[in-house]
Amino acid sequence: MRLTSHSRGMISTLRGEMFPRLTRVLIVAFVAVPHAFAASPSVHEDAHVFLAGEPVRVAVPDDLSVAASNARAMNERLEVQRETSVLAGIADFGVLPVGWYRVEFVGRDGALAGFTTAAVLDPLAAPVPADSPIAVDVALSWLGAKDESDWPLYADLARLAGVRWVRDRIHWREVQSEDGAFADHTKYDDSAAIQSAEGLQILQVFHTLPKWALAPESSPTRPRLDLAKLYLFCKGVAARFRGKVQAWEPWNEGNASNFGGYTLDELCAIQKAAYLGFKAGDPSLTVCWNPLGGINIETQTRSILRNATWPYYDVYSIHSYDWPHGYEQYWRHAREAASGKPIWVTECDRGMQAVTGSEMDDFTPEYDRRKAEFVAQSYVRSLFSGSSKHFHFILGHYTEGENHTQFGLLRRDHTPRPGYVALAALGRLLADGVCLGRHEIDGKPNIHVYAFRAQPQGKSKDVLVAWMEGEFDWPDRGKERAPWPLAEPLKIDEAYDYLGRPLYAAVPGELRPDAVFLVMPEGESKQLAWRSVAPSKPREGVASCVVLQFDAPNTPPVQRTIEWSPEAAHEFIPGATLDATLTIYNFGDKAVAGSVGLDKLPDGWRAETAQWQVVLEPMAQKTVVVRLTTASEVSTGDVWLNFTGAFGHADQPVLAVWFRKPQEK
Numbered sequence: 001m002r003l004t005s006h007s008r009g010m011i012s013t014l015r016g017e018m019f020p021r022l023t024r025v026l027i028v029a030f031v032a033v034p035h036a037f038a039a040s041p042s043v044h045e046d047a048h049v050f051l052a053g054e055p056v057r058v059a060v061p062d063d064l065s066v067a068a069s070n071a072r073a074m075n076e077r078l079e080v081q082r083e084t085s086v087l088a089g090i091a092d093f094g095v096l097p098v099g100w101y102r103v104e105f106v107g108r109d110g111a112l113a114g115f116t117t118a119a120v121l122d123p124l125a126a127p128v129p130a131d132s133p134i135a136v137d138v139a140l141s142w143l144g145a146k147d148e149s150d151w152p153l154y155a156d157l158a159r160l161a162g163v164r165w166v167r168d169r170i171h172w173r174e175v176q177s178e179d180g181a182f183a184d185h186t187k188y189d190d191s192a193a194i195q196s197a198e199g200l201q202i203l204q205v206f207h208t209l210p211k212w213a214l215a216p217e218s219s220p221t222r223p224r225l226d227l228a229k230l231y232l233f234c235k236g237v238a239a240r241f242r243g244k245v246q247a248w249e250p251w252n253e254g255n256a257s258n259f260g261g262y263t264l265d266e267l268c269a270i271q272k273a274a275y276l277g278f279k280a281g282d283p284s285l286t287v288c289w290n291p292l293g294g295i296n297i298e299t300q301t302r303s304i305l306r307n308a309t310w311p312y313y314d315v316y317s318i319h320s321y322d323w324p325h326g327y328e329q330y331w332r333h334a335r336e337a338a339s340g341k342p343i344w345v346t347e348c349d350r351g352m353q354a355v356t357g358s359e360m361d362d363f364t365p366e367y368d369r370r371k372a373e374f375v376a377q378s379y380v381r382s383l384f385s386g387s388s389k390h391f392h393f394i395l396g397h398y399t400e401g402e403n404h405t406q407f408g409l410l411r412r413d414h415t416p417r418p419g420y421v422a423l424a425a426l427g428r429l430l431a432d433g434v435c436l437g438r439h440e441i442d443g444k445p446n447i448h449v450y451a452f453r454a455q456p457q458g459k460s461k462d463v464l465v466a467w468m469e470g471e472f473d474w475p476d477r478g479k480e481r482a483p484w485p486l487a488e489p490l491k492i493d494e495a496y497d498y499l500g501r502p503l504y505a506a507v508p509g510e511l512r513p514d515a516v517f518l519v520m521p522e523g524e525s526k527q528l529a530w531r532s533v534a535p536s537k538p539r540e541g542v543a544s545c546v547v548l549q550f551d552a553p554n555t556p557p558v559q560r561t562i563e564w565s566p567e568a569a570h571e572f573i574p575g576a577t578l579d580a581t582l583t584i585y586n587f588g589d590k591a592v593a594g595s596v597g598l599d600k601l602p603d604g605w606r607a608e609t610a611q612w613q614v615v616l617e618p619m620a621q622k623t624v625v626v627r628l629t630t631a632s633e634v635s636t637g638d639v640w641l642n643f644t645g646a647f648g649h650a651d652q653p654v655l656a657v658w659f660r661k662p663q664e665k
Contacts, residue, residue: 044156047414048118056093056118058103060086064114068105073118076100076369076418076499096120098501100421102365119416121160121424122500126458128164129432130201133383135165135391136423137347141191142169143396151191153414155198158395161420162427166195167203167346167391172233173210179229182236192244202245203288203346203391207252207259217623219553227273227549227585228621234274238281247286249317249346250274253293255300256566263557263568264303265657269549275312276545276587291317291346294565296334299658306640306656310339311541319347324374324381325471328533335386340538343386347393348378351405352474360412361399369514370478372418373469376498376515379426380450380465383435386533392423418499425500429456429463429517437530441485446470447511449485451525461493462525464518468511482511488527494519545588546647548596548655552580558660569660572639575632582643583623586616594647602639604631634661
């Protein structure tokens with residue numbers, strides 16, 4: 001295994017220029033270290049991704065309009081960096097500095113024949129810590145299903161970017177095609193093995209279910225998931241992928257209609273059964289909350305807390321497709337729901353429309369820069385706003401909708417967009433990073449200065465990240481400028497731009513939307529005052545083996561959009577009879593005996609039966625009828641049905657069902 005390190009000259013000239021010459025010292029040694037930072041040139045060069053010091057040889061694309069005789073490598077601002085001849089279908093640029101390149105091919109008449117892209121990354125001189133916060137959604141088994149031969153390339157490109165955590169997808173029905181029968185071997189076993197071999201930690205998620213996992217008596221218009229089937233599936237896959245999949249999310253955006261349109265009490269019940277199953281199959285697993293679609297709003301958090309769900313997740317997962325300046329405010333309810341536990345942002349981006357008619361669904365050169373600038377802003381603001389791990393959506397080419405909204409950091413042919421190189425800069429410079437806070441500049445909210453304690457190239461350092469950007473949509477971004485705002489004389493060891501290119505200037509003359517990274521001695525950031533975002537306080541609680549599930553098949557939930565967040569909620573007709581069921585599951589290894597009762601009913605509501613005696617063997621379930629008469633007049637307060645179980649001092653399951661008032665239509 002080859003280790004590469006380099007020494008840099010003194011930092012002495014203006015920001016924005018790259019070293020005209022890089023002096024590198026190569027140290028060759030063979031040591032027993034993880035494959036997580038070894039180079040695999042035969043794989044990543046297929047995507048035109050190279051390590052500094054390697055010759056950049058780019059194959060001529062097959063779809064050129066005319067035969068190419070020459071090629072030029074341009075940076076993201078379309079400034080020519082080097083030109084060369086095309087020989088035998090290859091443009092050999094020799095060794096190029098770290099950065100992103102648009103490689104244009106021209107014919108003998110000088111006309112543009114077509115282009116591709118390439119990247120040069122700094123070698124990883126040390127293993128990236130296993131819990132580093134810079135992660136990416138790869139969806140290898142999802143996007144890679146189109147061509148599984150690309151899986152090793154995607155895994156390798158994630159590793160080369162300095163990523164240690166990736167997110168994937170799995171289909172329940174393909175792993176377990178019938179009740180009780182797991183497939184001997186699936187593509188998911190292969191994808192997990194490929195990613196694990198690259199030293200990647202995998203977060204796995206599923207969001208579909210087979211028909212046989214539905215309860216037999218459930219309504220065809222509102223099918224009810226049999227939580228016992230879910231428990232056994234989670235237990236089975238936890239054991240099957242033990243050592244290869246380190247974390248699971250038991251559903252994806254289940255509040256959205258395209259992923260089930262579940263109410264929050266249903267999602268809380270799903271979370272509880274899945275958590276118990278995962279832990280039974282592999283106690284070492286990290287079990288995440290099933291992330292919601294849209295903004296995490298107050299009513300969702302209230303339901304999660306009233307259902308006492310926090311003992312059933314180790315990590316609170318969220319998704320965000322908002323602008324980075326909104327993270328701190330928008331995530332306040334998520335921080336409360338986390339109950340002091342880590343927050344992972346397992347999908348995040350701000351979609352951008354591809355150029356109309358582009359076969360690759362490419363961006364314009366200007367928007368390529370805007371997206372690359374966004375990548376650093378998004379990760380940094382996320383880690384400041386309370387997350388401890390951030391997954392950009394998505395590594396590979398992926399468009400969505402009629403407008404061809406593009407999310408991928410790679411192009412359709414797997415070659416890099418500038419955003420991929422921006423990810424690699426973060427993976428190196430914020431490795432194992434913890435945000436120390438934001439330095440506020442009075443009266444200048446668009447100036448962003450953040451500090452991290454991180455391990456760039458394996459050494460503990462303080463890293464200052466700074467940029468200037470306003471609260472704008474894509475067309476107006478990228479225009480902000482401001483003089484360097486800090487008067488304090490900071491000791492700077494190294495400086496880099498947003499694509500990981502070394503800078504000469506220890507302190508940049510101005511701030512722009514493209515972030516700068518200043519690597520300082522550990523503790524140097526103490527010279528400045530930092531504001532941090534406090535997590536919520538931890539809550540006490542024990543996961544009960546008894547799980548409660550409510551179902552009202554004749555009154556399906558109504559789907560609405562509240563504050564940009566899809567929300568399915570129960571509704572009731574005043575003065576009507578509401579027929580529902582309550583299913584009680586025992587996921588423990590011992591029989592349980594006790595009772596489940598309805599707490600104080602909402603004003604004006606009546607229950608035919610309010611308490612049920614329950615005796616359950618392990619893995620048994622019991623369904624009881626809940627017949628209610630709703631109030632003839634609608635109250636002004638929230639309407640909740642609260643079920644509480646008593647099965648010993650440690651087994652007190654709860655279920656809180658929220659009913660939306662009819663006048664909220």
